[in-house]
Amino acid sequence: MGIDFDSFTLAAATADLADADEPAAREHADAVEFRMDLTDDPLEALEDYDASLPIIATNRAAWEGGEWGGDDDERLAVLAEATAFDAVGAIDVELESILEGEAEAVLETARERGVSIIASSHDFEGTPPRGELVSTLTEAGKYADVAKLAVTAESKADTIALLSATEQLTYHGDRVATMAMGEVGRHTRAVAPVYGSRIGYAPVDPAEATAPGQYDLETLSRLIADLGGSAAETK
Numbered sequence: 001m002g003i004d005f006d007s008f009t010l011a012a013a014t015a016d017l018a019d020a021d022e023p024a025a026r027e028h029a030d031a032v033e034f035r036m037d038l039t040d041d042p043l044e045a046l047e048d049y050d051a052s053l054p055i056i057a058t059n060r061a062a063w064e065g066g067e068w069g070g071d072d073d074e075r076l077a078v079l080a081e082a083t084a085f086d087a088v089g090a091i092d093v094e095l096e097s098i099l100e101g102e103a104e105a106v107l108e109t110a111r112e113r114g115v116s117i118i119a120s121s122h123d124f125e126g127t128p129p130r131g132e133l134v135s136t137l138t139e140a141g142k143y144a145d146v147a148k149l150a151v152t153a154e155s156k157a158d159t160i161a162l163l164s165a166t167e168q169l170t171y172h173g174d175r176v177a178t179m180a181m182g183e184v185g186r187h188t189r190a191v192a193p194v195y196g197s198r199i200g201y202a203p204v205d206p207a208e209a210t211a212p213g214q215y216d217l218e219t220l221s222r223l224i225a226d227l228g229g230s231a232a233e234t235k
């Protein structure tokens with residue numbers, strides 16, 4: 001069953017699926033993001049999975065900030081295999097792979113199996129101008145159920161640009177997930193859902209963050225709840 005992302009989804013991001021059974025995950029997370037690239041035998045881990053949270057499967061390329069060691073064909077083939085597991089409700093595919101024409105098979109397999117698709121783009125260096133944020137999200141949305149963009153904010157203006165792009169796409173009816181990585185933009189992880197962002201990522205244990213600036217799960221859950229952030233209510 002695909003995750004519908006109709007409302008905000010808080011994902012416990014981890015390399016270790018056992019985290020899905022941790023009290024913090026059971027209490028605060030709506031899904032678990034399994035970073036397949038950060039573990040040795042991800043398909044075996046999926047086979048052993050018996051917790052109740054649905055899984056977002058991500059097999060991040062090294063050229064997109066991940067740690068997958070093999071080539072891209074194999075990386076996407078392993079991701080396609082992950083869609084066979086009932087617990088996998090969504091996959092995350094790099095927009096770059098989609099635009100290069102490398103992801104057709106994995107996207108088709110996911111669609112056939114009713115698994116939702118997140119098309120993602122990351123900028124670990126900075127934040128492109130607002131117009132570019134909008135066009136990247138619009139492009140990603142053509143191929144996926146959720147268009148995701150993670151940037152690195154270097155100024156408050158960067159965070160405003162990201163939130164503004166989030167609001168624009170959401171107002172237009174597109175499903176997006178946005179966040180600014182690093183210290184300057186950290187608060188966007190709590191605030192972006194107010195403007196429509198559909199997915200937030202947080203580790204169960206802050207020492208095991210999967211991206212710079214992440215809050216731990218309990219903290220992010222509380223911040224979002226306090227701010228009343230809910231994707232469906234942005235108009």
Ligand SMILES: O=C1C[C@@](O)(C(=O)O)C[C@@H](O)[C@@H]1O
Pocket residue numbers: 013033035058092120148150179180181201202210211212214
């Ligand atoms: O793409 C994302 C977002 C993320 O990079 C973040 O900034 O929280 C964390 C990653 O695990 C996830 O795949």
